[in-house]
Amino acid sequence: MYNGREIGELRADVAVNCRTLIERAAARGLPVLVVQTVRDAEYQRYLVSMGYAAGTATVPTFHAKGVGLAFDICKNVKGHEYDDPGFFTAMGRLGKEMGFTWGGDWRSFPDRPHFQWDGGGKYTSSMVRAGRYPPPMPRFEEEETMTQEQFNTLMEGYWRSLAQREPADWSAEAREWSQKKKRTDRGRRKRQQAVPLVRHARAADGVSQALAGAGEMRKGGGKPRRLASSLFFPF
Numbered sequence: 001m002y003n004g005r006e007i008g009e010l011r012a013d014v015a016v017n018c019r020t021l022i023e024r025a026a027a028r029g030l031p032v033l034v035v036q037t038v039r040d041a042e043y044q045r046y047l048v049s050m051g052y053a054a055g056t057a058t059v060p061t062f063h064a065k066g067v068g069l070a071f072d073i074c075k076n077v078k079g080h081e082y083d084d085p086g087f088f089t090a091m092g093r094l095g096k097e098m099g100f101t102w103g104g105d106w107r108s109f110p111d112r113p114h115f116q117w118d119g120g121g122k123y124t125s126s127m128v129r130a131g132r133y134p135p136p137m138p139r140f141e142e143e144e145t146m147t148q149e150q151f152n153t154l155m156e157g158y159w160r161s162l163a164q165r166e167p168a169d170w171s172a173e174a175r176e177w178s179q180k181k182k183r184t185d186r187g188r189r190k191r192q193q194a195v196p197l198v199r200h201a202r203a204a205d206g207v208s209q210a211l212a213g214a215g216e217m218r219k220g221g222g223k224p225r226r227l228a229s230s231l232f233f234p235f
Contacts, residue, residue: 002040002065009038010068013136014117017098018071020140021115024094030087033076035113038065054109061125062116067133070116088112098140 007015018034025032039047044060047053062070073091074081092102095115103111118124119134146154 001042001046002038003036003043004038004065005035006037007034007071009065010071011117013139014069014071017100017117017137017140018115020142021091021095021098021100024098024142025091028090028094030090030094031076032073032091033081034071035074036063036072037070038068039063040065057125059129061128062118064128067128069118069128069134070114072111072113073115074113082113085112099137 007018010018022032022034039060041059044053044063045058048055048058061067075084075087088104092104092112095102099117099120100115101118101121103114103116117134117137123132123134
């Protein structure tokens with residue numbers, strides 16, 4: 001009967017992430033102890049007989065020696081190793097963030113201390129028994145986060161450093177952009193002012209043509225046109 005608890009007996013990629021999980025838990029005040037890694041068939045049958053494993057799980061798969069894709073944990077507090085649901089829920093959340101499958105999510109036989117790498121649920125126990133193993137587990141890297149206080153401190157230092165410097169390239173570029181924008185805005189305003197003048201000129205030209213036409217009619221003895229007197233002058 002063999003029941004190993006050494007992290008080093010896990011497959012190398014799983015072992016790395018197992019240690020990372022422990023480190024992440026410790027940083028959050030969660031005391032973790034790995035209690036099982038690999039086992040043989042005899043120990044697996046023992047677990048079934050004691051009710052610690054499902055009745056159909058008589059052959060080790062993810063926990064099998066030479067496979068090393070799973071491990072079990074407990075709370076590293078004497079007398080309270082398994083009686084804190086909140087601890088296991090928090091650990092399950094951390095493990096799933098890393099890519100592990102957590103046994104606490106299983107409906108038929110919940111196993112809160114259990115974590116395994118199954119390629120995101122793509123590899124089953126029967127596949128592992130057949131020698132079909134998931135690809136290497138990606139190494140988890142904790143993302144660096146910044147608090148609001150840290151950000152404020154960073155920005156204060158940045159503005160202080162700018163205040164102590166002579167105008168640099170960035171300020172010259174800003175001035176150039178500002179001056180260019182003023183020129184553009186000035187040109188746009190001139191164009192906008194010119195539009196009504198063009199409209200007035202066109203209207204005045206229309207009036208001149210109408211008056212000229214009326215004069216021609218008078219010369220020819222025709223009746224004077226009333227178009228000129230009914231025009232709308234926009235200016």
